Amino acid sequence: MRTYAIGDLQGCAHEAQLLLDHIIEDAKGDARILFVGDLINRGPDSLTALRRMKALSEASGGKVEALLGNHDLHLIAVAVGAQSASRTDTLDGILAAPDRDELIDWLRRRPLAMFVDAHLLVHAGVAAQWDVAQTMALAAEVEAVLRGDGWIDFLRQMYGNEPNHWDDSLAGVDRLRCIVNALTRMRLCEPDGSMDFKHKESESGPEGSGLIPWFDLPQRRTANVTVVFGHWSALGLILRPNLVGLDSGCVWGGKLTAVCLDDRRLLQVDCPEYREHSGKK
Numbered sequence: 001m002r003t004y005a006i007g008d009l010q011g012c013a014h015e016a017q018l019l020l021d022h023i024i025e026d027a028k029g030d031a032r033i034l035f036v037g038d039l040i041n042r043g044p045d046s047l048t049a050l051r052r053m054k055a056l057s058e059a060s061g062g063k064v065e066a067l068l069g070n071h072d073l074h075l076i077a078v079a080v081g082a083q084s085a086s087r088t089d090t091l092d093g094i095l096a097a098p099d100r101d102e103l104i105d106w107l108r109r110r111p112l113a114m115f116v117d118a119h120l121l122v123h124a125g126v127a128a129q130w131d132v133a134q135t136m137a138l139a140a141e142v143e144a145v146l147r148g149d150g151w152i153d154f155l156r157q158m159y160g161n162e163p164n165h166w167d168d169s170l171a172g173v174d175r176l177r178c179i180v181n182a183l184t185r186m187r188l189c190e191p192d193g194s195m196d197f198k199h200k201e202s203e204s205g206p207e208g209s210g211l212i213p214w215f216d217l218p219q220r221r222t223a224n225v226t227v228v229f230g231h232w233s234a235l236g237l238i239l240r241p242n243l244v245g246l247d248s249g250c251v252w253g254g255k256l257t258a259v260c261l262d263d264r265r266l267l268q269v270d271c272p273e274y275r276e277h278s279g280k281k
Ligand SMILES: [Mn+2]
Pocket: 038, 069, 070, 071, 123, 184, 230, 231, 232
């Protein structure tokens, strides 16, 4: 069996289907397919994208899985009234769908991190202090809350940029928020690992800011495995020996990318420019 990771779909259901067809052909039918999150929002057909991925996952016997990204969490929060919709959302089709409760219920039970064949998959990033075991344990803390009775209460408290620096002593909602922000929102950091949520346009932030991408922090404890992530379309595809960045800007007129984790073979689909790339994602 070959394993493929796919970048941010953001509602590009048509391109997702084309890419899945390529993968099935490439794998001769025996594929494990892992989405790195943001299945929906901004793009033209979030409802179809979400319905198809749910159906595919449920029929796959665990071979198709999707991580939770910030847009997925946003949808869940909007659906339960814990967050306001944004002007640029394209989620109305899901929110009005007769099966919306089933879709939301499936989505909130998705993981925030996966560790597969020495690859650590997350939507946005991992805090520099975390090794693989701690990353998986912290993701599981949030997953348990999102799957539990208190999930709506948590969503009401989830948003906020503080605390922006991980500390093992963090507790309660501060701890959960910091985990969510690292795994689903982080891009640039201060040299001490503090997360910056203001800048996303480039790898270095504004001149003189001293900001660096989370993955270039020299103290990062996951540098010994390959980290696979999405979320940062301004960077485009990143392929390094221990790092795979998969958000190649599908919804912004770029490509939808899958990488085979077994041999780094790339499969890509060109996308029409559904949205103007203004740096606001
Ligand atoms: Mn994202």
